[in-house]
Amino acid sequence: MIKCPFCQTTHVPNTLFCSECGTYLLEDDRRGTDPLGTEEIRWVGPDDEGGEHLTKQGSGPLSVRLHIGEGGREVEASLTKAIHLGRLDPASDVFPEVDLSEDSGLERGVSRRHARILKREGTVVVEDLGSINGTFINGKRLAPYLPEALHDGDQLQLGKLLIEIELS
Numbered sequence: 001m002i003k004c005p006f007c008q009t010t011h012v013p014n015t016l017f018c019s020e021c022g023t024y025l026l027e028d029d030r031r032g033t034d035p036l037g038t039e040e041i042r043w044v045g046p047d048d049e050g051g052e053h054l055t056k057q058g059s060g061p062l063s064v065r066l067h068i069g070e071g072g073r074e075v076e077a078s079l080t081k082a083i084h085l086g087r088l089d090p091a092s093d094v095f096p097e098v099d100l101s102e103d104s105g106l107e108r109g110v111s112r113r114h115a116r117i118l119k120r121e122g123t124v125v126v127e128d129l130g131s132i133n134g135t136f137i138n139g140k141r142l143a144p145y146l147p148e149a150l151h152d153g154d155q156l157q158l159g160k161l162l163i164e165i166e167l168s
Contacts, residue, residue: 006113006129017093021082023113024093035132036109036159043139044160060122061152061167068163069103082118084129085158086111100161109133109159117150124150124167133159 001010002025004018011018015025064083065076075098077083086096087105094112099105111131118125125147128135135142136157142148150156152167 006116021084022093022095041109041133043136043141043157044162060119061124063168064117064124064150065166065168066098066156066163067166068100069161071103073103077117079117079119079124082116084113084116085163086114086129088112100158103161105159105161108161110161111159114158115156118147120147126150126156131158 002013002015003010004021004023004025006023007018007021009018009020011025017024061079063076063078065074067074077097083098084096085098085100086094087101087110088095088099089112092112096113100110100114109132111129111133113129114131115126115128115135118127126135126137126142127147128142128144130144136155137148137150138155140148150165150167152165154165156163156165
């Protein structure tokens with residue numbers, strides 16, 4: 001059996017794509033992301049002010065608005081399902097819900113499958129999907145595949161690309 005590294009669904013041997021999340025399952029044919037130099041992998045946003053975040057009561061936020069990079073491109077997405085962030089690559093069958101290619105994603109070290117945002121038990125979380133150049137929340141680097149709570153006003157960083165989070 002083959003286990004999907006992203007959603008943990010099991011499949012019969014030689015399955016090409018996960019039926020749940022669409023992840024390419026044949027490891028030897030993966031295309032990588034060029035890693036940044038080790039001196040470049042650090043938080044590039046403003047220092048954390050040490051402010052506390054307020055959590056909303058009830059079922060939690062219904063959508064997330066992303067303010068991406070210096071250009072300030074805004075993307076709003078519903079939190080009814082997982083939102084994958086990365087770079088579009090039709091050759092590898094990678095189609096993230098939020099494509100960061102047009103935000104200089106390649107140049108800033110964003111992986112094709114970099115991170116995902118989803119809602120668990122009323123809390124919005126972000127999870128690094130084993131990216132080469134890392135995912136950060138307010139300057140703190142996330143461990144791969146371990147969800148971390150995301151709050152309104154947080155600064156999310158994928159590689160060297162900054163994204164401001166607005167929950168509603």
